[in-house]
Structures are given as structure tokens and as C-alpha cells.
Amino acid sequence: MADTAFASVPHEAGSKKPDPILIADGVTRRFGGLTAVNVDHFEVQRNTITALIGPNGAGKSTFFNLLTGFDSAQEGEGQFNGRPLRGMAPAKVARAGMVRTFQLTKALSRMTVIENMRLGAQEQPGENLLRAFAPPLWKAREREITEQAHDLLHRFKLYEKRDDYAGSLSGGQRKLLEMARALMSKPTMVMLDEPMAGVNPALTESLLDHIVELKEDGMTVLFVEHDMHMVRRISDWVVVMAEGKIIAEGPAGTVMSNPAVQDAYLGAHHDTDLSELSELSLEDDA
Amino acid sequence: MDIIFDVLRTAIAPSTAAFALAAIGLNFHFGLTGLLNMGQAGFMLLGMYGFAISIQQGWPIWIAVIVGLIAAAIFAVLLGWPTLKLRGDYLAIVTIAAAEMVRFLGRSQSLKDLTGASSGIRGSDYKAPFEELSPFPDSIVTLGPFSMHGSRSSSWWLTTVTWVLVLLCAGLFWRLANSPWGRVLKGIREDEDAVRSLGKNVYSYKMQALIIGGVIGALGGITWALGNSVQPDSMGRPTTFWLWTLLLLGGAATVFGPLLGSILFWSSLTLVKSLASAFIPSDVLAPTELEPFSLVLVGVTLMLLVVFRPQGVLGNKKELAF
Numbered sequence: 009m010a011d012t013a014f015a016s017v018p019h020e021a022g023s024k025k026p027d028p029i030l031i032a033d034g035v036t037r038r039f040g041g042l043t044a045v046n047v048d049h050f051e052v053q054r055n056t057i058t059a060l061i062g063p064n065g066a067g068k069s070t071f072f073n074l075l076t077g078f079d080s081a082q083e084g085e086g087q088f089n090g091r092p093l094r095g096m097a098p099a100k101v102a103r104a105g106m107v108r109t110f111q112l113t114k115a116l117s118r119m120t121v122i123e124n125m126r127l128g129a130q131e132q133p134g135e136n137l138l139r140a141f142a143p144p145l146w147k148a149r150e151r152e153i154t155e156q157a158h159d160l161l162h163r164f165k166l167y168e169k170r171d172d173y174a175g176s177l178s179g180g181q182r183k184l185l186e187m188a189r190a191l192m193s194k195p196t197m198v199m200l201d202e203p204m205a206g207v208n209p210a211l212t213e214s215l216l217d218h219i220v221e222l223k224e225d226g227m228t229v230l231f232v233e234h235d236m237h238m239v240r241r242i243s244d245w246v247v248v249m250a251e252g253k254i255i256a257e258g259p260a261g262t263v264m265s266n267p268a269v270q271d272a273y274l275g276a277h278h279d280t281d282l283s284e285l286s287e288l289s290l291e292d293d294a
Numbered sequence: 295m296d297i298i299f300d301v302l303r304t305a306i307a308p309s310t311a312a313f314a315l316a317a318i319g320l321n322f323h324f325g326l327t328g329l330l331n332m333g334q335a336g337f338m339l340l341g342m343y344g345f346a347i348s349i350q351q352g353w354p355i356w357i358a359v360i361v362g363l364i365a366a367a368i369f370a371v372l373l374g375w376p377t378l379k380l381r382g383d384y385l386a387i388v389t390i391a392a393a394e395m396v397r398f399l400g401r402s403q404s405l406k407d408l409t410g411a412s413s414g415i416r417g418s419d420y421k422a423p424f425e426e427l428s429p430f431p432d433s434i435v436t437l438g439p440f441s442m443h444g445s446r447s448s449s450w451w452l453t454t455v456t457w458v459l460v461l462l463c464a465g466l467f468w469r470l471a472n473s474p475w476g477r478v479l480k481g482i483r484e485d486e487d488a489v490r491s492l493g494k495n496v497y498s499y500k501m502q503a504l505i506i507g508g509v510i511g512a513l514g515g516i517t518w519a520l521g522n523s524v525q526p527d528s529m530g531r532p533t534t535f536w537l538w539t540l541l542l543l544g545g546a547a548t549v550f551g552p553l554l555g556s557i558l559f560w561s562s563l564t565l566v567k568s569l570a571s572a573f574i575p576s577d578v579l580a581p582t583e584l585e586p587f588s589l590v591l592v593g594v595t596l597m598l599l600v601v602f603r604p605q606g607v608l609g610n611k612k613e614l615a616f
Contacts, residue, residue: 135474150474
């Protein structure tokens, strides 16, 4: 389902997009001697679903953390919706409209589902200590928030569970709750870190539909995923990372046939015939 | 019968209320926010010093109370500033050390003029302004089995004031815990990063909780001092551990948990002590061994409680069990 927005975008790493919502430039993150992320240029087109894929240890999650403020880069600049991201605290990034979920789900287990949802909302005056004393100042907003939460819970089929503790939900339901909670803040961009990890296949389809709906609602989605089936199904654009660098970009169909990507996933000698290899080694032995 | 009255007297004693107050403070830290404050005794001691020293300077009583509370608030900021950005256990280490520092500073000879060093400040040096406010008679008042002085030291006056304060602070806890503000704190207790990802300034919320809990702790210290004396060693590590014990006993994150915990803890201590002195002959257990013996028994009871009812008496197992 290639998007028309990408018609003129070249299929190469670090390509420029016509209307980028998120831009990263020269981002480097080193852990001691290891360079985990070293991205020259990266752009995400507004109102599309972009997948970030790559083999294990490619630096996808680290890059994610850098973009959302949960980790800080040694070098580099970022821009979200025209605002510089450098040095921005994670809470501020979220308030600016870019919310994220986590690879290991962070449902707040000892709070009920509805409280989890309400916590996601912004601009609740009662979250200020002094105003918290005066319920008339925040009850109206609380009702709005609760209504919004009920709508989302209906949509994510969690409404019946609203008064249960989040800890009693299944792994897949927690993923749904985390996504729904992120939507409470009415974000412009949603960052999903492995939304399919640990979700049973029965739930996968509905989760995919939810992600597509986000785009239909005008949001931009960037997600990290290992499940190639999912990447093919829903992404408009795929960015491939390996060893901390972006090595290829393009629509799902073309990017997977890119030799650099195949090398990154399968090793540089993946298409060498095994019988040739064993003949070679036999010759060596002889 | 005497034993029952002993227990009841302990249950309503101002010191029991003072501990309930300090435990409500700890409930803001641990029950709501998940902060491991292992130095609540330090907050209490600062409140006591701030109050008693201000009275000795001749300042009015309300200023003295404010000085005590502000001292605790400053202490909270100093402790929280470097540690609240780190993982929870760092706060535990820093608070336990800082509380000991306050105690040792109080004991030190160099501050003898202010703090009275290790012998502390005598009650008669600072209690007068509070006792003068008493509407109760200046003599022993007997009410059923309870006989206390109307206004002096551990009096009916102090009992009334401390329990009213306990109810006020419990009300404060209820109001805040059931507000959106309290919801953010509970979220932080569960997972800081999740709350950060939802756009809340976690550091600021943790600091607010630390200050509020510490200030209520100082209030507990002030009321405790009004029934006893300012003595640094009475606010050592055991005090903090008792506070934790009675909070968990009553049920953390509940409104009445600290109250019930304090009453149960001190009453059962008295009960065990009275029973032991009544039924165990003194050649088996010397009177001086009664106190340690009852603490051992209470300790064992608490271990059983943790094993069989980890959420405490009032707690909700789904919400908070340690």
C-alpha cells in the first residue's frame, strides 16, 4: 500500500521526504567503545506508517530512545514538527505530541485500566498539587477524559476490563492498553517499539487494524518490528538499520530485495551454495 | 482489667498519634509514590529541633511550628535534588545516612548552646507556650479509666490536638491520593518511564511527594516532642523502622492504615509487656528484659503478618503488597 507521498522519494538510505514531521541529522550514540547508533540523515514523512527494521543489535531501540528523549546522543540534531529535539526531556517530547510505547510493555499493573487511561491525558489541571485540593477545578476535565477513555477502550475492546487492575490483563491486552493510553494525549506522532512482540496471533490482526486507523485519523506512525509479515501489510515506507547505520529505505516490496538488506539479515555469504563451500573446505583439507 | 486499660491508654496516647502522623508522611513517600525513605526519623528530629529552638529564642509558637516544618522541607529538597533522578535504592541509602547525620549533628558538642548536645532539650524549656493555649483545666482530669493531666506534657490537650492533626492529615492524604495529582504519583510508583512517556515531569512530582511527606513527618516530630523531650537518640534508626513496620502493618497506600498501624503496634507492645510482667516470674524474665522481650514478640508477629497478610490489615493486596 505505497503512499502517493513517496512517489518522488528515491529508494535510498537517508532520502529526503516532501513533508517530514521528524528529522534526525548526524545522530551518534556511543556506549564506551561501541557505536550503537550512527545515523547520517533520517526523515519520517507526515501521516504515513514507517517501519524501522533491522537485525538484532542494529541499534533500532537505541535510536528510538534517542528520538523520544529517553537517551541522549553524543552528537546530532533532531527536529520534531519544527521544534528542535536536542536535550528535550522525555516528558516534553510527549507533550509536544510524540508519544511512545515500550518493547517490554509498561502497563501500570497496580492501577486499574481506566486509571491507566486517565493518566495518559494531557491538560488535567488536577495534576497540579494546589489545584488537586479543589475538585471543582478539575472534575469537569476529568469527565471529558473519562469519556474519551471509554471511547478508546471500546475501540480497543478493553471496555469490559475498565475496572480491573492492569496487572490482571494478558500480555496482548497490555499492549493494547499501552497503545490506547498513548492515544489519550491526542498525539500527532506515535512511536511503537515492537508492538507485536508477545501478542498472540488472534490479536495480531486487530492490532494491525488499530495501527492503520491511527494513520486514517491523521497521525504519523513509526514502529520497530521484527515481524516481516506485519511490516509488509501495513507500512508505507521501510527504513532498514544495521550496525547503527541506516542502510536502505524504500517501500516494503523493493527494500527486501535490496542486496545490502539481505546481507545485513543473512550474512554476506548467504547466497553462496553450501556444496561449493564444502568443496572449498575439502580442497583446503587436502 | 488493668492490662486492658494500659493498652487503651497507649492506644490514645499523643505519642501514638505522633507516630501515626509520621507514618502518614511515609505513606505519601512509599504508599503513593514508591519512594524508599529510610530516614523519616531525621525529618521528625528536624521538626523537633526547629520547633524547640525557635521557642527558646522567644518566637511565637506558630512561627516555631513553621520553622520546624520549613526545616524538614529544606531537608527534603537537599536529599531529593541529587537522588530523585536516580533509581529508588539511592534515595534509601542517602536518607538513612542523612537522618543519622542530623542526629549526630544534634549530639555534637559544638552546637551545645542550641541543641543541648546529647542530653537534648528539656521539655520544660519549650512546652510552656503550647500548654498555655490549653482550654483544659490545669490539673489531673479523670475520664473513666483514663487519667491524664489537663494541659501539661502528655495531656488531654495534647491528645486532642494530635489526634485532630492525624485526622486532618489523613483527610489530606485522602483528598490528594484521590486526585489526578495522586494518580500521577501512583503511576510513578508503578513505572517512572511509563509516566515520563505520557508527558509528566516525574522528577518534580517525586520532589513534591518527598517534601509533603517530610513536612508531615516533622509535624509528627513536633507533637512527639510536646509529650516527651527533644532527645536526638530517641529519633534514631529504630524509629524509622518502627514507622515502616506500623505503616505496613496498617496497610500502605490506605487512608487509615498509618493510624490503625500505629495504634495496633504500640498497643500490642504494651499488651505483651503487661502480660509478660503479670504472668512471667521475675526470676525467669527480669523487669529490665521486658522491653526487649516484647519487641522480639512483636517482631515475630510482624514476620507472620508479612508472610500471611502482606498487604497489611487494611491494604488491598492487588494494589500494594510488599
